[in-house]
Amino acid sequence: MEPFKTITSKAVPFNRRNVDTDIIMPSEFLKSLSREGLGVGAFKALRYLEDGSPNPDSEFNNPAYEGAQILLAGPNIGCGSSREHAAWGIKDMGFKVIIAASFADIFYSNCFKNGIVTVILPEAQVEALMEDVKEGAEISVDLEAQTVQRPNQEVFHFDYEPFKRHALLNGLDEIGITLQKAGALDEFEKQQSQKLPWLYGAA
Amino acid sequence: MPHAKTLYEKIWDAHVVDPGDGETSLIYIDRHIIHEVTTPQAFEGLKLAGRKVRRPEAVIAVPDHNVPTKDRDKPIEDPQSAAQVAMLKEKCAEYGIEHIEMNDIRQGIVHVIGPEQGITQPGITLVCGDSHTATHGAFGALAFGIGTSEVEHCLATQTLQLKKSKTMKVEVVGEPGPWLTAKDIILAIIAHIGTSGGTGHVIEFFGPAITGLTMEGRMTLCNMAIEAGARAGLIAPDEKTFEYLQDKPRAPQGVHWNAAMAHWSTLKSDPDATFDKVAVVDVADIPPLVTWGTSPEDVAPITGTVPHPDDFANPSKQDAARKALDYLGLEAGMNIQDIKIDRAFIGSCTNSRIEDMRAAAVIARGRKVAPNVIEALVVPGSGLVKAQAEREGLDKIFTEAGFEWREPGCSMCLAMNADRVGPKERCASTSNRNFVGRQGPDARTHLMSPAMAAAAAIAGHLADVRDYPPIPPVQEAA
Ligand code: SF4
Numbered sequence: 189m190e191p192f193k194t195i196t197s198k199a200v201p202f203n204r205r206n207v208d209t210d211i212i213m214p215s216e217f218l219k220s221l222s223r224e225g226l227g228v229g230a231f232k233a234l235r236y237l238e239d240g241s242p243n244p245d246s247e248f249n250n251p252a253y254e255g256a257q258i259l260l261a262g263p264n265i266g267c268g269s270s271r272e273h274a275a276w277g278i279k280d281m282g283f284k285v286i287i288a289a290s291f292a293d294i295f296y297s298n299c300f301k302n303g304i305v306t307v308i309l310p311e312a313q314v315e316a317l318m319e320d321v322k323e324g325a326e327i328s329v330d331l332e333a334q335t336v337q338r339p340n341q342e343v344f345h346f347d348y349e350p351f352k353r354h355a356l357l358n359g360l361d362e363i364g365i366t367l368q369k370a371g372a373l374d375e376f377e378k379q380q381s382q383k384l385p386w387l388y389g390a391a
Numbered sequence: 392m393p394h395a396k397t398l399y400e401k402i403w404d405a406h407v408v409d410p411g412d413g414e415t416s417l418i419y420i421d422r423h424i425i426h427e428v429t430t431p432q433a434f435e436g437l438k439l440a441g442r443k444v445r446r447p448e449a450v451i452a453v454p455d456h457n458v459p460t461k462d463r464d465k466p467i468e469d470p471q472s473a474a475q476v477a478m479l480k481e482k483c484a485e486y487g488i489e490h491i492e493m494n495d496i497r498q499g500i501v502h503v504i505g506p507e508q509g510i511t512q513p514g515i516t517l518v519c520g521d522s523h524t525a526t527h528g529a530f531g532a533l534a535f536g537i538g539t540s541e542v543e544h545c546l547a548t549q550t551l552q553l554k555k556s557k558t559m560k561v562e563v564v565g566e567p568g569p570w571l572t573a574k575d576i577i578l579a580i581i582a583h584i585g586t587s588g589g590t591g592h593v594i595e596f597f598g599p600a601i602t603g604l605t606m607e608g609r610m611t612l613c614n615m616a617i618e619a620g621a622r623a624g625l626i627a628p629d630e631k632t633f634e635y636l637q638d639k640p641r642a643p644q645g646v647h648w649n650a651a652m653a654h655w656s657t658l659k660s661d662p663d664a665t666f667d668k669v670a671v672v673d674v675a676d677i678p679p680l681v682t683w684g685t686s687p688e689d690v691a692p693i694t695g696t697v698p699h700p701d702d703f704a705n706p707s708k709q710d711a712a713r714k715a716l717d718y719l720g721l722e723a724g725m726n727i728q729d730i731k732i733d734r735a736f737i738g739s740c741t742n743s744r745i746e747d748m749r750a751a752a753v754i755a756r757g758r759k760v761a762p763n764v765i766e767a768l769v770v771p772g773s774g775l776v777k778a779q780a781e782r783e784g785l786d787k788i789f790t791e792a793g794f795e796w797r798e799p800g801c802s803m804c805l806a807m808n809a810d811r812v813g814p815k816e817r818c819a820s821t822s823n824r825n826f827v828g829r830q831g832p833d834a835r836t837h838l839m840s841p842a843m844a845a846a847a848a849i850a851g852h853l854a855d856v857r858d859y860p861p862i863p864p865v866q867e868a869a
Contacts, residue, residue, distance in 0.1 A: 221435070223435075264586065264590065268826060271428075290587060349554060351412055362540075362552060366548045373417075376408045386647040389448060
């Protein structure tokens with residue numbers, strides 16, 4: 189995974205509440221065997237018209253936001269299904285950061301696993317940022333300092349789980365981190381198999 | 392005195408492999424169920440990194456999401472679905488994971504087969520790459536859905552790096568009226584706390600209306616805890632739980648059975664344990680419920696009307712309601728029972744167990760599906776449910792009434808196989824999500840219980856099941 193430090197970019201203001209993962213990635217795209225190339229399917233019903241042409245009313249097709257790497261989303265983004273395809277699609281569209289007042293739990297974790305930085309700010313601050321970026325202005329996200337900087341230089345602070353922040357800043361592979369705990373893992377299984385032998389195939 | 396703990400805290404504490412930084416801990420996972428849709432990329436990841444599956448015997452695989460529900464003797468038509476199903480089988484063989492084939496009688500929806508096989512047990516941690524893994528919480532197991540990277544992590548390490556959830560107590564009070572099922576209770580809860588009411592929390596359910604539910608009902612309830620935003624739902628195990636598990640193939644046997652029961656009996660929240668959040672939901676005298684919008688919190692009584700967007704306090708909710716009514720093609724203020732349907736779907740991991748089949752059959756018996764209903768599907772949750780229903784003659788009741796009786800799978804719940812709701816068509820569905828496009832592009836979904844979906848299929852519009860009293864079976868001449 190690429191380490192993440194800071195990013196300064198345009199942002200797409202996507203102001204809807206409770207956007208579920210069926211909207212982010214419809215089930216027709218879940219048949220893929222790979223993590224790549226899912227950007228085309230992301231937000232399909234919103235981004236395209238029935239004839240398949242880009243929907244000019246969609247924020248995602250607004251030329252003012254072209255090249256945006258930050259997504260400003262409404263509260264409870266990513267609710268519903270556990271499909272990681274939602275995170276893969278957003279990443280494939282070029283987004284590296286999502287800022288929202290709240291995230292659904294599984295989606296939040298799926299973003300992290302794919303190196304997408306998920307920033308939680310109070311709803312009023314997210315709305316202020318959405319206003320800020322309307323004309324294509326840039327904002328900055330600094331994971332090290334845990335700040336988002338507005339175009340007027342004002343700074344919003346955010347909290348970040350230390351474990352996730354450390355992994356993101358250093359681009360660490362989570363499975364690799366866990367496998368370093370092999371000793372503790374062996375010991376856990378040994379003890380549990382004595383206490384609850386039926387979970388270990390004892391008949 | 393050790394401090395009082397909730398059931399969630401007890402299970403969590405018993406599974407900490409490494410406490411980590413205190414916020415994110417390494418948690419042991421006892422059982423892992425996998426299916427064809429959210430695993431291919433996990434196996435790909437393992438291969439790329441040259442990693443093994445740590446405990447193949449703790450994993451079980453079954454294809455369910457995009458298997459066809461008819462013509463199972465023929466190859467799967469959709470080449471992509473066929474590729475996913477084939478890949479699951481191939482990878483399981485490669486890594487030594489037990490795989491239940493599509494045509495095995497034990498095949499079914501992941502959350503139906505876990506309990507049925509006795510894989511789901513009180514006090515264990517159980518994960519699956521599907522958000523409705525919350526279902527298994529009905530047994531007092533800590534069970535939750537994970538993404539594909541976590542599937543990979545769990546295959547490689549039998550653990551997950553997890554942040555401890557907050558705890559939420561949902562107490563259900565009041566005596567439920569006739570035909571008020573587990574589905575209605577969970578819809579009432581979601582309407583009360585909202586789809587993000589449980590976010591960041593694990594919900595434990597309490598109250599006589601909960602303990603009064605059968606195991607099937609408890610599974611329906613916990614299944615939709617995720618629709619309230621919760622990571623998992625929990626119900627403390629009791630006699631009903633033990634009785635359900637007793638003869639299941641993978642439940643503990645012999646001397647281990649008694650030891651397991653002794654252990655399971657300790658799995659309840661301490662009386663003085665405190666929860667981070669508490670909600671009380673009264674279900675006395677509420678009529679059966681349906682959804683009118685595109686979020687599971689958009690709930691109305693079947694005796695009610697479609698709400699006005701202006702009735703909502705919050706402007707963004709007003710806007711969401713306007714969009715939902717537009718999507719569903721509904722007028723604010725119209726009677727819920729005047730909403731005509733095109734399809735009915737009885738199935739999904741929420742409502743495809745034997746009790747659900749029976750409830751729908753009681754309403755269907757001696758009646759006919761309305762002529763305006765294009766298709767009324769009944770999809771049992773597993774081959775074993777199907778066989779049991781057939782032993783009871785339920786399949787005949789359904790087919791005589793004009794329902795289709797299908798092979799087990801997720802089917803019209805998420806429209807990955809051929810079963811789907813057409814654009815602008817309306818479906819009375821026992822599944823768990825009424826999201827935009829969930830049952831097919833532009834499909835319109837109303838969630839409800841199996842008996843209510845059967846009543847809607849018979850009426851041709853959303854209907855109050857209480858207006859369809861069971862017709863006694865015709866007595867065969869002796
Ligand atoms: S029935 Fe629906 S919700 Fe349940 S596992 Fe299948 S797709 Fe998921």
